[in-house]
Amino acid sequence: MAVIPSTSIYDGTRIPQPVPTILEVDPDAHRLEDILTINFGPNHPSTHGVLRLVVDLDGETVAGIRAIIGYLHTGFEKNMESKSWWKSVTYAPRIDYVSFHANELLYVLAIEKLLGIDVPRRATWARMAMAELNRIHSHLVWLGTSALEIGAISLFWYAFDDRDQILDLFEMAGGTRMHTRYVQVGGLAEDLPPGFTTEARKFCKSMPKSVDEYEAILDRNAIWLERTRGIGLLSADDALALAQSGPMLRSSGVDWDLRRNMPYLAYDEVEFDVPVYPNGDVYDRYKVHMDEMRESVRIVRQCLDRLDEMDGEPWIADDRKVVLPPRHELHTSMESLIHHFKIVTEGFTVPEGEVYVAIESPRGEAGCYLVSDGGARPWRVRFRAPSFAALQATATVVQDCLIADLVAVAGSLDPVMGDADR
Amino acid sequence: MTTYAGVPGVVETREALGETTLVVDPARLVEACTFLRDEHGFNFLSDIAAADYLGWGAQEVAGYIGTAAGRDLHEPGSQGHARVPEPKPKRFSISYHLLRVGEEAERLRVQVWLDDGETVASVLPVWPAADWFEREAWDMMGIRFEGHPNLVRILMTDDWEGHPLRKDYPLGGEPVRFSDED
Numbered sequence: 199m200a201v202i203p204s205t206s207i208y209d210g211t212r213i214p215q216p217v218p219t220i221l222e223v224d225p226d227a228h229r230l231e232d233i234l235t236i237n238f239g240p241n242h243p244s245t246h247g248v249l250r251l252v253v254d255l256d257g258e259t260v261a262g263i264r265a266i267i268g269y270l271h272t273g274f275e276k277n278m279e280s281k282s283w284w285k286s287v288t289y290a291p292r293i294d295y296v297s298f299h300a301n302e303l304l305y306v307l308a309i310e311k312l313l314g315i316d317v318p319r320r321a322t323w324a325r326m327a328m329a330e331l332n333r334i335h336s337h338l339v340w341l342g343t344s345a346l347e348i349g350a351i352s353l354f355w356y357a358f359d360d361r362d363q364i365l366d367l368f369e370m371a372g373g374t375r376m377h378t379r380y381v382q383v384g385g386l387a388e389d390l391p392p393g394f395t396t397e398a399r400k401f402c403k404s405m406p407k408s409v410d411e412y413e414a415i416l417d418r419n420a421i422w423l424e425r426t427r428g429i430g431l432l433s434a435d436d437a438l439a440l441a442q443s444g445p446m447l448r449s450s451g452v453d454w455d456l457r458r459n460m461p462y463l464a465y466d467e468v469e470f471d472v473p474v475y476p477n478g479d480v481y482d483r484y485k486v487h488m489d490e491m492r493e494s495v496r497i498v499r500q501c502l503d504r505l506d507e508m509d510g511e512p513w514i515a516d517d518r519k520v521v522l523p524p525r526h527e528l529h530t531s532m533e534s535l536i537h538h539f540k541i542v543t544e545g546f547t548v549p550e551g552e553v554y555v556a557i558e559s560p561r562g563e564a565g566c567y568l569v570s571d572g573g574a575r576p577w578r579v580r581f582r583a584p585s586f587a588a589l590q591a592t593a594t595v596v597q598d599c600l601i602a603d604l605v606a607v608a609g610s611l612d613p614v615m616g617d618a619d620r
Numbered sequence: 621m622t623t624y625a626g627v628p629g630v631v632e633t634r635e636a637l638g639e640t641t642l643v644v645d646p647a648r649l650v651e652a653c654t655f656l657r658d659e660h661g662f663n664f665l666s667d668i669a670a671a672d673y674l675g676w677g678a679q680e681v682a683g684y685i686g687t688a689a690g691r692d693l694h695e696p697g698s699q700g701h702a703r704v705p706e707p708k709p710k711r712f713s714i715s716y717h718l719l720r721v722g723e724e725a726e727r728l729r730v731q732v733w734l735d736d737g738e739t740v741a742s743v744l745p746v747w748p749a750a751d752w753f754e755r756e757a758w759d760m761m762g763i764r765f766e767g768h769p770n771l772v773r774i775l776m777t778d779d780w781e782g783h784p785l786r787k788d789y790p791l792g793g794e795p796v797r798f799s800d801e802d
Binding site for chain 2: 201202213216217218219220267268271273275276277280311312314438439440441447452454459460547550551552553554556563565567569571572573577578580582586587589590619620
């Protein structure tokens with residue numbers, strides 16, 4: 199299968215000119231005095247946070263649109279520059295608060311690349327299991343809220359019920375339900391607790407059934423199909439030109455997944471399929487999300503098997519200049535106490551250099567660009583946010599939409615505003 | 621490893637940590653990007669990351685115990701610097717992270733260096749995705765992109781003063797709105 203499909207969903211490009219993110223009202227197609235401009239958001243329940251869309255309406259038809267972001271700008275990147283490397287890890291999961299583990303993992307992977315540190319395999323497989331659980335979590339939140347917004351309220355409760363089981367697993371491992379900071383530079387903050395794999399297997403058993411149930415609720419629901427099929431079209435070429443990634447790209451027919459095409463962690467050692475759908479509409483984005491949940495369960499199962507084999511193996515690198523010494527040593531070893539004190543007060547140093555690391559987060563390519571000057575604090579931290587990129591497609595996908603479709607289309611972009619605004 | 625011979629305007633090619641960086645003359649950036657897109661298949665602009673190097677290398681190395689006036693307890697010493705880092709050619713760098721979405725996946729960093737007030741041409745005609753990335757670089761770093769049709773702030777409000785990610789922009793120095801001090 200070719201990565202980029204030869205056939206297109208529509209002819210040519212629909213990216214507006216001259217500004218790709220602003221759809222201006224076409225004076226030939228609409229009477230300008232009929233245009234009503236409204237603000238959709240920022241305080242609207244279906245904008246997934248604080249997205250503001252300025253919409254020009256001709257009757258019920260969307261004639262012009264531009265997305266305005268920044269309402270949740272928190273200055274994460276600036277703040278992280280003033281914290282030591284290991285303290286700034288805490289910021290990363292709060293950027294995209296729905297795929298918290300992915301962001302945390304991304305930031306730590308980037309630091310580890312600069313450090314050139316070897317991570318034990320048990321930690322790698324545990325990170326992968328968590329990353330996939332987090333993907334299911336993120337997709338469930340997406341499914342629940344997006345379905346809720348276009349009227350399928352019952353799904354919200356089902357999805358959040360399953361989501362809760364994932365949060366239980368995160369709580370079991372990391373102690374908190376969200377923003378676990380479970381990933382530590384060099385490995386994990388703690389070993390997986392006894393019984394974790396058993397609990398996770400129970401979830402892996404129930405989850406595929408739940409996905410089947412969700413599809414049973416939606417796939418034969420006439421209203422759902424009417425509201426999602428053929429809505430919010432995006433062709434493969436336009437998706438690539440607008441730097442769309444993740445489910446946005448795969449629902450436009452582009453067979454691209456960083457986990458398979460540019461493997462990181464141990465994704466080259468697990469078996470999974472990459473779901474690709476050809477129509478580039480809201481329905482196909484929904485189908486990609488559903489299939490990805492099934493594939494993630496498959497990956498989690500393989501991770502759990504490997505983790506059981508690796509029981510008792512080290513879960514963090516043995517590098518005393520970077521990794522905190524084991525707690526019990528602090529009472530008996532002066533060296534350990536010194537290392538602990540130095541790492542906690544001043545922080546470890548990271549060799550000079552710059553890296554760009556990207557992973558397949560639930561929303562697509564999440565990238566992290568780091569610059570180190572050789573000190574204990576990052577010189578520059580920059581996150582390539584998939585939600586930021588996804589919102590650039592707003593003006594392209596809403597063309598010929600009705601105002602009622604806007605909610606479905608905006609939801610299908612799966613933006614998390616914390617991620618977009620950072 | 622692919623060679624990038626023939627890319628217009630390349631000043632320097634660096635290999636570090638498994639990543640390739642092409643440092644490009646800012647005047648020939650669009651030419652270089654168009655060449656990379658058309659001849660090398662870099663059809664995807666992952667990111668545009670600007671960095672400010674004001675004060676780069678000004679940190680003293682480890683062992684520093686403060687000025688004649690004594691050590692500032694709120695500035696914990698050297699922050700562990702073992703040596704002064706390599707000097708940078710200019711104040712700002714802009715890194716364009718390119719990706720080839722296709723059978724042979726590959727990443728490439730194209731980098732330009734600018735001083736304060738210098739501008740660079742927008743790559744929006746090459747990749748439409750540059751729109752918001754360049755707006756963010758303008759908003760956060762104050763770098764102007766010539767030819768961008770809508771170079772306005774994106775994350776900060778329209779009437780914001782200063783560019784927050786510059787190194788001379790203080791942390792926590794933002795004005796508090798609706799406070800009595802206004």
